[in-house]
Amino acid sequence: MPEIFINGQPVAAHDGETVLEAALRNGHYIPYFCWHKSLSIAGNCRICVVQPEGKNWVEIACNMPAAEGTRVLTDSDLVKTHRKMTLQFITLNHPVDCGICDKAGECTLQDYHYEYNGERSISNVPKVQSTKFVELSSRIVLDNERCILCSRCVRFTREISKTNAIGIKQRGDESLVRASEDGALETDAYSDNVVDICPVGALLSRRFLHQARVWYLKPTPSVCPGCSRGCSVDFWHRRREWKLNALDPKQNVSIARVTPRENPEVNGPWICNTGRDLPDLLGRARALQPMQKGQPVDGAAAVAAARALIEGARKPVALVSSWGSTEELAAFAKHLGGKFASFVKSDRQPAEGEVLEDDLLIKADKNPNTRSAKQIFGDAAPRFDEGTDLVLVWGEGCSFADLPRGAKVVFLGSWLAPENGHADVFIPVSIQTERAGHYTNFEGVVSGFEPCFPKPAGVVDAEALFALLAPPTGLRA
Ligand code: SF4
Numbered sequence: 001m002p003e004i005f006i007n008g009q010p011v012a013a014h015d016g017e018t019v020l021e022a023a024l025r026n027g028h029y030i031p032y033f034c035w036h037k038s039l040s041i042a043g044n045c046r047i048c049v050v051q052p053e054g055k056n057w058v059e060i061a062c063n064m065p066a067a068e069g070t071r072v073l074t075d076s077d078l079v080k081t082h083r084k085m086t087l088q089f090i091t092l093n094h095p096v097d098c099g100i101c102d103k104a105g106e107c108t109l110q111d112y113h114y115e116y117n118g119e120r121s122i123s124n125v126p127k128v129q130s131t132k133f134v135e136l137s138s139r140i141v142l143d144n145e146r147c148i149l150c151s152r153c154v155r156f157t158r159e160i161s162k163t164n165a166i167g168i169k170q171r172g173d174e175s176l177v178r179a180s181e182d183g184a185l186e187t188d189a190y191s192d193n194v195v196d197i198c199p200v201g202a203l204l205s206r207r208f209l210h211q212a213r214v215w216y217l218k219p220t221p222s223v224c225p226g227c228s229r230g231c232s233v234d235f236w237h238r239r240r241e242w243k244l245n246a247l248d249p250k251q252n253v254s255i256a257r258v259t260p261r262e263n264p265e266v267n268g269p270w271i272c273n274t275g276r277d278l279p280d281l282l283g284r285a286r287a288l289q290p291m292q293k294g295q296p297v298d299g300a301a302a303v304a305a306a307r308a309l310i311e312g313a314r315k316p317v318a319l320v321s322s323w324g325s326t327e328e329l330a331a332f333a334k335h336l337g338g339k340f341a342s343f344v345k346s347d348r349q350p351a352e353g354e355v356l357e358d359d360l361l362i363k364a365d366k367n368p369n370t371r372s373a374k375q376i377f378g379d380a381a382p383r384f385d386e387g388t389d390l391v392l393v394w395g396e397g398c399s400f401a402d403l404p405r406g407a408k409v410v411f412l413g414s415w416l417a418p419e420n421g422h423a424d425v426f427i428p429v430s431i432q433t434e435r436a437g438h439y440t441n442f443e444g445v446v447s448g449f450e451p452c453f454p455k456p457a458g459v460v461d462a463e464a465l466f467a468l469l470a471p472p473t474g475l476r477a
Pocket residue numbers: 146147148149150151152153154177197198199200202203
């Protein structure tokens with residue numbers, strides 16, 4: 001373990017680390033734009049300069065090996081002067097249109113300007129203008145005037161998603177980030193990560209474009225239910241104190257955007273575009289009305305009817321949800337497991353055009369908690385014996401046409417669907433954004449999620465419902 005000295009203080013570096021990495025890990029902040037811990041070193045932005053002790057020059061810390069005895073200063077007058085000059089240079093042609101930029105509030109250029117420069121531009125020549133709204137793909141737009149040419153986006157598509165979908169063409173102040181002409185960015189299943197790693201507001205998500213200022217939003221830790229990887233994510237939604245009552249109140253209970261929450265055990269710093277599109281999947285029209293044979297009833301009547309069907313059934317089968325939390329699955333096993341022959345159902349199948357599986361993150365099983373469900377209920381394929389007289393269907397992914405003719409059906413669902421009205425009893429249940437719980441991913445890693453919104457009226461938590469549906473002890477099989 002090499003020992004280095006930052007501002008005279010000893011720091012234990014790891015073998016192979018750079019001065020920047022050792023400094024950041026030990027609480028000595030050095031600013032950086034182009035460096036990213038999961039990408040190769042480009043060394044092009046020059047904001048990370050440090051001064052070797054006793055020398056009258058600066059060097060970039062992101063490409064300086066932390067060799068035994070290295071001594072650097074991170075806040076000398078020379079370093080401060082160079083940082084200022086670098087920021088003057090980077091903002092020479094930058095439009096400073098922070099007022100209309102989605103990155104405002106999360107922009108490192110904005111932060112560093114206030115922290116390390118704070119002065120007006122010393123240039124007296126007009127800024128070079130460039131293209132402002134370039135559609136790189138159907139998901140991403142580019143503002144070339146804001147681009148600081150750090151090349152993070154280029155390296156991401158070369159090294160992580162491996163599509164080589166973004167490049168930089170031309171030279172000097174005519175340099176332009178552009179998508180490759182083969183359309184690879186359109187089919188890059190991880191393309192939206194470049195929006196996160198762009199240190200400025202040059203690359204923007206079309207689905208989030210001008211939808212909210214980030215300081216009106218708060219992130220709630222969650223787990224992507226899009227596949228059995230179970231990536232750690234943040235669901236961003238409006239803060240309580242910034243609720244929109246005069247505009248569209250639906251925005252108060254909608255996910256504004258999804259970003260990765262770094263988790264080295266599961267997804268590192270990335271997620272795929274399916275995770276970004278969860279607001280569509282989770283924001284579908286909800287089922288809020290309990291029903292009996294398609295007729296609206298109140299919640300208590302629906303529960304009583306379902307309970308009577310369960311008590312009276314002789315050969316009931318349950319198709320349990322691979323989207324249920326581990327807590328809900330355990331509650332089902334505790335309260336109803338003795339009564340039902342239970343099988344784990346695949347709630348979601350791959351959508352048309354969705355990547356089935358790859359060697360980065362995406363898994364073929366498009367359900368988040370299959371592993372927990374199968375640990376509790378086994379992994380036999382669903383089957384109905386002769387005489388099956390009741391099927392309890394929990395969650396999506398079941399065609400009622402495949403159920404045994406004549407069997408009664410109790411359906412627990414969350415979204416509007418034709419099946420709701422065809423069930424003998426339909427009870428609406430809450431979704432992931434309305435409750436807390438855990439999923440176990442395909443490798444056995446357990447991750448938790450928190451509620452973002454209150455449950456709508458008429459909806460119950462499946463965990464509480466299973467206790468209400470439990471038959472009296474003497475009637476259990
Ligand atoms: S678009 Fe963003 S990530 Fe790409 S080079 Fe420009 S500043 Fe860097």
